[in-house]
Amino acid sequence: MKPDWITRAIGRHLVNLPASAKLSETYTLNKVKIEPLLIRNHQHFEYIVDMREAELKNTLHRKRKEAMFIELIKHPNGSVTLVSWSDPASEELYIFDTYFQIGTKAIKYSGDVDPDIKQKILDHHGRLSQEWRELKPGEIPEGTGFVAGDVMLVDKRFNLEDWSLSARFAGKPDVNFIMYGFARRTVKPGLRERAGGATGFLAGVLTGKSTLRSRAHPVGPIEGDEILMAATQNGRRSYGFKWEAPGKASSLAEPYLIADLTDGIQDPEAAGPTSFKDDDEALALWDEIIDSIRLRPGAAG
Incomplete structure (x- = not known):
């Protein structure tokens, strides 16, 4: 992990993010x-x-x-x-x-x-009420549990556990990263089997669209796919990246995971400076985050 990055525990997983990023999280249990x-x-x-x-x-x-x-x-x-x-x-x-x-x-x-x-x-x-425990600031807890901010539910029974984590990056006001986790009872088709995905962010909005990647992108034992799009309009390069891991039905260890990175503005005519110096910089940030996603050891019991 880069020295200016941190590890964040959320749900039953871990992800690395820039320490300067502004984070926002949500959590639900059984809806x-x-x-x-x-x-x-x-x-x-x-x-x-x-x-x-x-x-x-x-x-x-x-x-x-x-x-x-x-x-x-x-x-x-x-x-x-x-x-x-x-x-x-x-x-x-x-x-x-x-x-x-x-x-x-x-x-x-x-x-x-x-x-x-x-x-x-x-x-x-x-x-x-007897299964929640408090976490210390910055603590990466060990053992079974669902992390929701600064508390953790110590439980290995299957529940419908959902969470989201969004990040805004210093010096990149138009870039938004958001990741979701859903423990669910059924599994849907993977990202590349469906229409839309990241292409929906760019379709019909910007010209000069291109696919940077459309491929399998496993992360350790997590099987996932990604579609990474870019487009240029009025001299501004914008991005729509999406990664999904379909997971397994009724599994706390392998929930449905989604990650999106979008970089663009609502009005292309008012386009400001490009967020990334080139495609390689955008891809490097994306890969650093996605490749860090992993199940917290022992989290699912």
Whole structure:
């Protein structure tokens, strides 16, 4: 790895990126977003929960003519779930606002729940409250787990785990890199078997399109394909790169992975300076990132 680069853990994988890059991440578990909470201490955590509870108690369920709030359920390690009605005009679904306290960190995990499986989901959240652990700044954790920012779920059971990581690079304001991971139950055709892909970014927008690469691009044991496009208009070179690894069904170790790098602007007539000095520089950045993608040792159990 280059000396001015860092290794980032996300999901169950690792990827190397320039240390100067501005990163943004998202995470979901079983189709429910994991929302990091900025808390100062335990009292601040309790304050956030109390404010949400008060909001629900002060919001009227129009059909029932009573508060949206139903009950508060306590879980191990100081975590709690606030149960309320999902819609003020309906009694079909609950919403569970679960607040997990994880050492000095906290996350919110909110989603709709069918009343018929209320206790099952509460039991599940109680188990999850005991499986999260806090990560130190910059820590690359060892062993089984799904990394979501500065916390990790220590679990090897199959869940629908999704994440995204986007990066913006210093001195290259028009360049955007984004990578996704999806643990899923079915496998779709690979990138080069489908129409579109990276070509969609350039098609119908810029003239002088060319394919730099359309080939298999395995990364260690990860089988993947890439389509890398470039185009020139008004003297500006732009790029649309895409890499995909279809993964395996119901696998935490081999999820569906996607990476995109785009370099271009919405209005070609207003094109600014080229982000890369030439194709080789663009390809070098791409290869450095893609070739660093790997499963964190022991992450899938």
